[in-house]
Amino acid sequence: MNVDKLKILGEASQYDLCNYVSMNQENFTSKNLPGIYNAHTSSGCSVPLFKTLMSNHCANDCLYCVNHCQNKFERIEYSPEELVSVFLHYYQNHYAEGLFLSSGMPGDPDKALENLVEVARKLRREHEYQGYIHLKIIPGASYDLIKRSMSLADRVSVNLESATSAGFSELTSTKDYQKDVLRRMKWIHRLKRRYPDLAPSGQSTQLIVGANQESDEDVLNRVKWLKKHLDIKLSYLSPFKALEGTHLQNNPLPDSKRVPRLYQAQFLVNSYGFDVEEVILDDSGNLFLEEDPKYLWAQLHPNEFPVEVNESSYRELIRVPGIGPQSARRIIEARRLGRHFTHLDELKKIGVVVGRAEPFIKLNRAYQSTLDF
Numbered sequence: 001m002n003v004d005k006l007k008i009l010g011e012a013s014q015y016d017l018c019n020y021v022s023m024n025q026e027n028f029t030s031k032n033l034p035g036i037y038n039a040h041t042s043s044g045c046s047v048p049l050f051k052t053l054m055s056n057h058c059a060n061d062c063l064y065c066v067n068h069c070q071n072k073f074e075r076i077e078y079s080p081e082e083l084v085s086v087f088l089h090y091y092q093n094h095y096a097e098g099l100f101l102s103s104g105m106p107g108d109p110d111k112a113l114e115n116l117v118e119v120a121r122k123l124r125r126e127h128e129y130q131g132y133i134h135l136k137i138i139p140g141a142s143y144d145l146i147k148r149s150m151s152l153a154d155r156v157s158v159n160l161e162s163a164t165s166a167g168f169s170e171l172t173s174t175k176d177y178q179k180d181v182l183r184r185m186k187w188i189h190r191l192k193r194r195y196p197d198l199a200p201s202g203q204s205t206q207l208i209v210g211a212n213q214e215s216d217e218d219v220l221n222r223v224k225w226l227k228k229h230l231d232i233k234l235s236y237l238s239p240f241k242a243l244e245g246t247h248l249q250n251n252p253l254p255d256s257k258r259v260p261r262l263y264q265a266q267f268l269v270n271s272y273g274f275d276v277e278e279v280i281l282d283d284s285g286n287l288f289l290e291e292d293p294k295y296l297w298a299q300l301h302p303n304e305f306p307v308e309v310n311e312s313s314y315r316e317l318i319r320v321p322g323i324g325p326q327s328a329r330r331i332i333e334a335r336r337l338g339r340h341f342t343h344l345d346e347l348k349k350i351g352v353v354v355g356r357a358e359p360f361i362k363l364n365r366a367y368q369s370t371l372d373f
């Protein structure tokens, strides 16, 4: 096994989050297993994945990426046979439970994607591997090859990287936002609707936050669009990192609170029914980083509160800080079965964060807090 190759191509894929809340190598470095990432899913599970680039050759010029075409270093790649053998070694020794495969684009997008597809084909057809495979779709790849990728992978993804076409042009001159990226994502969506068995876990995407001039409002408009038109319920957001050897290595990093606040705001627009226009933004279209956007909205809309827990609609309940979709549904369901809430403790037991919700609710028509709106 070529350990240098494992390290270089494994580390090169570390900033790809798609469909994981976070990834790290902490639990595996002691075992000296390059390319193995402990992926934490949104449901709280921890899964070791072999996550790697097939090749770091790339003809694209993405300003934030060390593999951009002007960077002078020795390029390396796996052959499909080599990669299959490395993965099976990890899998059979229980070091990896799944494969996350991406690649640079040496010149022809189809050629790059064909190599990924060949790895998946060999694993599925020749080695009867039934486990998880995530394939990164190369921007610009053809419709037929994307369909073939989806027939072998559990999940596919195309990294959108930017919220707007103009923001994308700030970061690369060799890829076209509409044609190479968004059109491919639309194809995947259409294929998935026509053939539901393809890529059973669907598609995901990732945006880089803070690499260009895009505002939080731009990001929120895009994640809302992605949910409405492509059924992507959660877009992954990755804070810009100024990596040495990239064109942006001296650029400032985004505030560490920006991405967490953007995730909170994304939940407001994609899960809580807020319009982007309702999210409280500053004059530049950015979130206020010191406060949770839902709490801020509630503080600035005193006329909407307090809501009576025993009478309010689902829509009114989920706008209360401390009440999420799950606890709002539980309240509605309990009321349907004849329950009448009288004490905060009852709400706490079904998942309401009562310390947060208290100033904004009434129980039995009585205010639950003396806080002055």
Ligand code: SF4
Residues within 6 Å of the ligand: 058, 059, 060, 061, 062, 065, 066, 067, 068, 069, 103, 104, 105
């Ligand atoms: S396409 Fe862009 S982000 Fe991907 S490897 Fe090439 S330069 Fe890096």
